[in-house]
Amino acid sequence: xxxxxxGAGLAGRAAALLLRASGLDVTLIDAGPGATALxxxxxxxxxxxxxxxxxxxxxxxxxxxxxxxxxxxxxxxxQPTHPYTVAFGSDGDAACQAIERSIDALRSWLSPSGLAxxxxxxxxxxxxxLPGTVRVADxxxxxxxxxxxxGREEVVWVDVPGxxxxxxxxxxxxxxxxxxxxxxxxxxxxxxRGVWPERLAEPRVARLAPRLDRADVQTTLCEALAxxxxxxxxxxxxxxxxxxxxxxxxxxxxxxxxxxxxEVLGHAPHATSGFRLQRALEQACSGVxxxxxxxxxxxxRADGFELQFGEEPALDCGAVxxxxxxxxxxxxDAAGVxxxxxxxxxxxxxxxxxxxxxxxxxxxxxxxxNAQPLYSAGVRVDPAMRPLTARGEPWHGRLVAAGDLIGxxxxxxxxxxxxxxxxxxxxxxxxxxxxxxxxx
Amino acid sequence: xRGYRGFFRELGHTGTWRALALQFRTGAWxxxxxxxxxxxxxxxxxxxxxxxxxxxxxxxxxxxxxxARQAQACLVCGLCxxxxxxxxSNPPLDxxxxxxxxxxxxxxxxxxxxxxxxxxxxxxxxxxVCPAGIPIAGIQAHLAEIGTxx
Numbered sequence: 001x002x003x004x005x006x007g008a009g010l011a012g013r014a015a016a017l018l019l020r021a022s023g024l025d026v027t028l029i030d031a032g033p034g035a036t037a038l039x040x041x042x043x044x045x046x047x048x049x050x051x052x053x054x055x056x057x058x059x060x061x062x063x064x065x066x067x068x069x070x071x072x073x074x075x076x077x078x079q080p081t082h083p084y085t086v087a088f089g090s091d092g093d094a095a096c097q098a099i100e101r102s103i104d105a106l107r108s109w110l111s112p113s114g115l116a117x118x119x120x121x122x123x124x125x126x127x128x129x130l131p132g133t134v135r136v137a138d139x140x141x142x143x144x145x146x147x148x149x150x151g152r153e154e155v156v157w158v159d160v161p162g163x164x165x166x167x168x169x170x171x172x173x174x175x176x177x178x179x180x181x182x183x184x185x186x187x188x189x190x191x192x193r194g195v196w197p198e199r200l201a202e203p204r205v206a207r208l209a210p211r212l213d214r215a216d217v218q219t220t221l222c223e224a225l226a227x228x229x230x231x232x233x234x235x236x237x238x239x240x241x242x243x244x245x246x247x248x249x250x251x252x253x254x255x256x257x258x259x260x261x262x263e264v265l266g267h268a269p270h271a272t273s274g275f276r277l278q279r280a281l282e283q284a285c286s287g288v289x290x291x292x293x294x295x296x297x298x299x300x301r302a303d304g305f306e307l308q309f310g311e312e313p314a315l316d317c318g319a320v321x322x323x324x325x326x327x328x329x330x331x332x333d334a335a336g337v338x339x340x341x342x343x344x345x346x347x348x349x350x351x352x353x354x355x356x357x358x359x360x361x362x363x364x365x366x367x368x369x370n371a372q373p374l375y376s377a378g379v380r381v382d383p384a385m386r387p388l389t390a391r392g393e394p395w396h397g398r399l400v401a402a403g404d405l406i407g408x409x410x411x412x413x414x415x416x417x418x419x420x421x422x423x424x425x426x427x428x429x430x431x432x433x434x435x436x437x438x439x440x
Numbered sequence: 441x442r443g444y445r446g447f448f449r450e451l452g453h454t455g456t457w458r459a460l461a462l463q464f465r466t467g468a469w470x471x472x473x474x475x476x477x478x479x480x481x482x483x484x485x486x487x488x489x490x491x492x493x494x495x496x497x498x499x500x501x502x503x504x505x506x507x508a509r510q511a512q513a514c515l516v517c518g519l520c521x522x523x524x525x526x527x528x529s530n531p532p533l534d535x536x537x538x539x540x541x542x543x544x545x546x547x548x549x550x551x552x553x554x555x556x557x558x559x560x561x562x563x564x565x566x567x568x569v570c571p572a573g574i575p576i577a578g579i580q581a582h583l584a585e586i587g588t589x590x
Contacts, residue, residue: 033571038517204534206521213526243526269518269536275569294573328515328571 001304001318002027003432006295006342007331009036011403011421012323013281014102016288017109018429019321024438027315028285029307031294033278034329035404035417040129040265041239041273043106043117043139044411045099045419046071047124050134050182052413054369057136063183065124068138072096072121075416081350081376081408083420087383087427095423096121102422103139113280114247118145126150126184128264130166130238132174134182135265139418141273143239143246147262149179152187153232158225159193160238164203168193171264192235197224205270209240218242218249222256229259239266243276291315298342300396319398319432322379322387323425324405331405332377334360340379340405346390348380349373350408354390371410378407385428398435400428504586507579511543513572520566520576531560533583535576542579559584 005016008030016028046068048057056074058065066074073092076085088095100121107117119125119139125148127135134149149155155175157168168191179186197220202208211217229235241249241263253261266272297308304318324331324342333341339356340347347356355363355377363374379387379401386394387401402425404411411417450459481487520535533541559580566576 032573033519033569035571037519037569037571038515204518204521206518206536207525207534209522210526243522269516269521271517271519272522275519275522278569292568 001025001316001436003319003321003436004029004305004307004315004317005321005323006307007034007321007323007325007329007403007405008032008282008285008290009034009323009325009329009403009421010277010281010418011325011405011425012321013285014106014109014422014425015321015323015402015429016285018105018426019432020288022429022433022438024433024436025289027289027291027317029295029315030290030292031330034325035411036281036421037274037278038268038271038328039274039277039418040135040267040271041141041144041263042127042135042137042265042415043103043119043141043277043418044415045103045138045422046075046121047136047138047415049136049415051178052415055414065126065136067122068124069096069121072099075414079350079409081348081352081380082414082416083381083406083409083424084416086381086406086408087385087423089383098423098426099419102419102426105426106422109284110277110280113276113283114142114245115276115280116142116145116247118142128155128171128175128236130171130264130266130270132171132178134175134178134184137265137415141277143241143250143263143273143276144265145262146250146260147234147236147264149175149187149234150185152234154188154190154230155234155236156228157189157191158196158235158237159191160196160201160208160240162201162203163205163238166238187234192228195224195228197221205238205240205266205272209272209275210243212240212249213242213245218252222252225253225261226256227258229254229257229261231259233259235259235261236264237261239263239270239272243272243279246276295342304398305396319400319436321400321402321425321428321432322405323402323421326378326404326411329404331403334374336360338363338374338377343387343395345379345387345395347377348407350376350410352408371413375412376407376410378405380408381406381424383427384431385424386431398432400431402428504582507575507582508542508544510574511539511579513574514539514543515572516540517571519569519571523565523569524560527563527565529561529563529565531580533560533580535560535566535580538580538583539574539576542583 002025003019004027005012006029016026019026048055050057072095075082076090076092084095117139124136127147157172159168172189172191176189293309295307296310299306305320307315326332333339338360349355364372385400389395403421447463524535562577564577
């Protein structure tokens with residue numbers, strides 16, 4: 001009997017790759033990209049970030065950003081509903097080891113695409129966003145990864161004329177202000193104007209990024225920026241240095257400018273890094289059976305499950321990994337009443353209150369900085385990642401969940417989303433292997 | 441019809457007879473005159489849109505309404521633009537713009553001024569990356585068709 005993985009984001013693809021590596025027969029059900037493809041370039045496992053929440057992001061005594069390892073300890077000590085705590089109890093070291101193992105696996109999956117995951121749990125990088133705000137990150141993808149602002153004497157924003165809804169002087173001012181307000185050593189920030197080639201003037205990051213995959217376009221940019229860098233100076237470019245060959249583009253630019261060049265972090269609709277990650281994961285899954293379809297129903301049978309696809313033929317499988325995500329992926333539906341559309345599983349927020357069956361607006365609070373229960377809504381799982389019914393029993397022994405579908409944490413506020421996706425996928429796969437009597 | 445609702449106010453200001461006359465004029469005479477003068481010239485919906493066609497209001501088309509409802513699921517994430525540019529096509533209307541335009545009222549659609557000759561190639565690469573599952577190529581084709589209907 002095969003295992004079906006529903007959902008083709010980071011958690012689903014990680015689960016599919018781990019299952020295939022252990023020799024099980026896997027079918028990945030892909031209904032299009034989810035929140036993974038909208039990421040800004042960080043593979044967030046533990047780094048809280050200034051400005052997004054009141055969560056502690058730095059050591060109160062020393063002023064330095066908290067090490068990601070210390071943040072994991074904080075999470076497992078203080079957040080009983082967080083998936084790290086559910087999976088590892090209060091054992092922060094075990095959680096850290098699991099995160100590091102998962103990141104190593106991710107590195108091996110992404111390396112054929114030339115996408116590297118840089119960073120560690122013992123170092124928190126300080127990076128800039130496209131609007132100029134500061135972000136602390138633990139693991140970062142190729143592109144923004146070389147844009148660490150610590151220890152720089154001069155940071156230079158490269159102006160891209162005609163780019164819509166972006167002003168480099170505003171970004172430069174925001175960056176200088178943010179670094180000062182956060183008490184971090186602030187480099188000199190300025191804007192480099194008038195060097196961007198006319199040929200590459202384009203209002204959309206999304207349309208320009210794929211053009212920079214071509215060698216001749218890269219050459220044009222290298223000639224334009226030649227000699228503008230120096231070892232003390234960091235050149236910051238909007239997230240547009242190619243989709244499939246960002247590493248090559250960055251190294252060529254580094255040689256041409258003679259200094260450090262980096263992309264800034266982007267967000268949708270400038271989520272070039274997320275798109276790269278999704279493409280690299282798709283490439284890594286080239287050996288996995290993928291079915292491009294949306295599951296419309298799941299029925300329990302004597303020896304497993306039957307997945308229904310509307311009019312299309314159904315699929316029989318022995319175990320199911322639910323990695324359908326949250327609001328973007330469609331694992332939780334908040335249009336009208338909040339619910340889990342596939343099985344109607346009960347949903348809980350970070351405080352353990354049940355939030356399904358009530359209108360979405362009832363689970364929100366006033367104040368942008370307050371925790372929003374709606375954002376931490378998801379299914380509750382046991383330590384083996386089996387979704388629980390309202391009575392607290394596993395829904396089925398061979399049904400496991402992974403990724404954002406698991407509730408009890410707010411990925412936007414806590415910045416642990418990708419770590420949770422990887423760690424819960426690994427734990428879910430262990431459960432499936434044990435249930436199927438299979439040891440990898 | 442709700443009728444004339446200021447009867448008691450008129451009564452206080454102008455007296456009973458004038459108030460009664462106004463009540464009769466609005467509640468009975470006007471209604472009767474409209475009823476007598478009605479013309480049976482076909483579909484009232486078509487007549488409505490005939491009046492407002494010059495303002496750019498187009499009759500509701502169930503297929504277009506369905507597309508608009510689907511387009512309203514757009515997250516404006518820009519993945520369609522990126523995939524479209526990556527496959528090397530350059531349609532006159534960016535897929536993200538097409539979806540945003542289609543999610544608005546039907547009024548705006550004709551003003552895009554597209555023609556089928558300029559329509560995108562319909563490779564559906566944009567649809568394959570859409571997190572919301574929006575039929576973007578169908579929307580592009582529909583916008584182009586609307587542009588040349590008049």
